[in-house]
Amino acid sequence: MIALRGCKLRRAGLAALMLPALATGLAAAGMAQPAPAVPPYMLRYDIESAPQTLATLRRLGCEEAEPASCPLHERYFAMFAAAASGDPAKQAALAARILGRPRLDDDTLRTALGWFGRAAETGHAEAAGHYVWLRAHHSLAPLADEARIARQLQQQAGADTRATHVLSSMYLYGYGVPADAAESLRLLERAALTGDVLARDEMLDRLLTGALGQAADPPGAIVFLKRVAATGDRWAMDRLASLLLEGPQALRDVAEGYRWAMRAACVSVEASGFDPSGQGLPWERLAVLFENGMTQDGAVVIAPDLVQAHMWALIAYAPLEAGEGAHVQPRRLQLVHAMLTRIETRMTPAQIDEGRRRAAAWQPMTAAEALQEPFDLPRRQ
Numbered sequence: 584m585i586a587l588r589g590c591k592l593r594r595a596g597l598a599a600l601m602l603p604a605l606a607t608g609l610a611a612a613g614m615a616q617p618a619p620a621v622p623p624y625m626l627r628y629d630i631e632s633a634p635q636t637l638a639t640l641r642r643l644g645c646e647e648a649e650p651a652s653c654p655l656h657e658r659y660f661a662m663f664a665a666a667a668s669g670d671p672a673k674q675a676a677l678a679a680r681i682l683g684r685p686r687l688d689d690d691t692l693r694t695a696l697g698w699f700g701r702a703a704e705t706g707h708a709e710a711a712g713h714y715v716w717l718r719a720h721h722s723l724a725p726l727a728d729e730a731r732i733a734r735q736l737q738q739q740a741g742a743d744t745r746a747t748h749v750l751s752s753m754y755l756y757g758y759g760v761p762a763d764a765a766e767s768l769r770l771l772e773r774a775a776l777t778g779d780v781l782a783r784d785e786m787l788d789r790l791l792t793g794a795l796g797q798a799a800d801p802p803g804a805i806v807f808l809k810r811v812a813a814t815g816d817r818w819a820m821d822r823l824a825s826l827l828l829e830g831p832q833a834l835r836d837v838a839e840g841y842r843w844a845m846r847a848a849c850v851s852v853e854a855s856g857f858d859p860s861g862q863g864l865p866w867e868r869l870a871v872l873f874e875n876g877m878t879q880d881g882a883v884v885i886a887p888d889l890v891q892a893h894m895w896a897l898i899a900y901a902p903l904e905a906g907e908g909a910h911v912q913p914r915r916l917q918l919v920h921a922m923l924t925r926i927e928t929r930m931t932p933a934q935i936d937e938g939r940r941r942a943a944a945w946q947p948m949t950a951a952e953a954l955q956e957p958f959d960l961p962r963r964q
Contacts, residue, residue, distance in 0.1 A: 628663065628681070629693070629697055640664075646660075659680070662677055674701050675698070678699045681698070692717060693723060703732045704731050706736070706738070708736065708749055715758060716752075730759040744779040745779060747770050747782070748785075751766075751767045762795070764794065767794075768786075783816070804826065805826060812843065815950030817950075820844075820953075823840075824843040824844035841960055846958060847868075850949070850950050850953045863903065867896075870892045871922070874892035883963070884960060889926060893926050893930060893934070896919065900920060
């Protein structure tokens with residue numbers, strides 16, 4: 584039950600989206616106007632009700648400038664009107680706005696699914712992606728012509744990586760096409776290798792943990808990451824280093840892991856596959872590696888090198904201290920500062936000076952340059 588000015592509403596579903604007293608969904612975005620002539624909970628905004636709701640809103644004068652009787656802000660009335668009239672972009676935008684509620688009941692999810700589906704039927708790949716995700720993760724019944732969506736995506740898949748990725752998901756779940764895990768994986772890899780970051784992340788996850796109709800394939804994950812890393816993707820280089828140095832024993836290869844760790848650290852961040860908050864991870868990885876060294880089968884394969892560790896810690900710390908990047912995390916600044924302090928307490932003044940000199944002289948490489956460097960394991964002194 585939801586209270587509104589002393590009244591109690593019997594329906595807590597999509598009708599509640601438009602309640603002017605609630606900071607949820609469309610109302611939270613400023614769509615509600617005070618004292619509408621028609622109680623807002625009498626209106627529904629799903630696809631089936633859209634023509635009737637649109638006619639009611641027009642009778643209330645919503646197309647006029649600042650009408651006091653309209654329950655919607657003019658901006659959102661325009662969005663709803665365009666969606667109801669068949670604009671795919673507005674349909675997708677309306678669905679996303681509906682999902683803006685902090686609590687999503689089944690009625691709300693189905694309404695958003697319907698609008699995403701309607702946009703997807705016209706070939707709107709982003710809307711199709713949201714449609715498939717909602718269907719799969721909330722176990723919703725279909726509310727669109729999924730075979731038509733699949734045909735639209737198949738026409739775009741050659742040139743549109745997002746369409747390729749979504750089509751992969753449709754094959755995985757059997758939405759509009761026969762379920763086919765192998766075809767799904769093939770399409771997913773194609774999208775990943777042509778620049779779709781979400782497809783890249785999903786591909787790696789599926790290879791490491793498996794998916795519907797597909798067993799995990801950790802060695803396949805190494806092969807896949809090498810293919811992505813060969814395109815200059817710094818994130819893939821770092822993930823490859825992580826698996827080869829710290830992953831399951833069957834995957835470990837210290838020499839190869841060190842090579843990819845160095846490449847990830849040396850590549851310019853402009854060629855990165857990281858979001859801004861993760862740019863320093865390859866530098867931090869090398870700082871820890873050189874601080875502690877690494878053994879394999881009881882033998883030391885990378886000896887501790889505090890000067891090298893100090894250099895990489897300084898390189899990781901500098902952009903954080905300067906506040907560079909759109910998503911710099913204070914916690915990461917604290918952690919890297921603590922690592923830098925810990926390393927320095929074990930160093931002589933001469934070693935600290937040398938670490939600072941190396942950090943100041945360091946210059947990043949292009950991806951092509953880094954991929955050409957062999958980066959062999961450091962020789963034992």
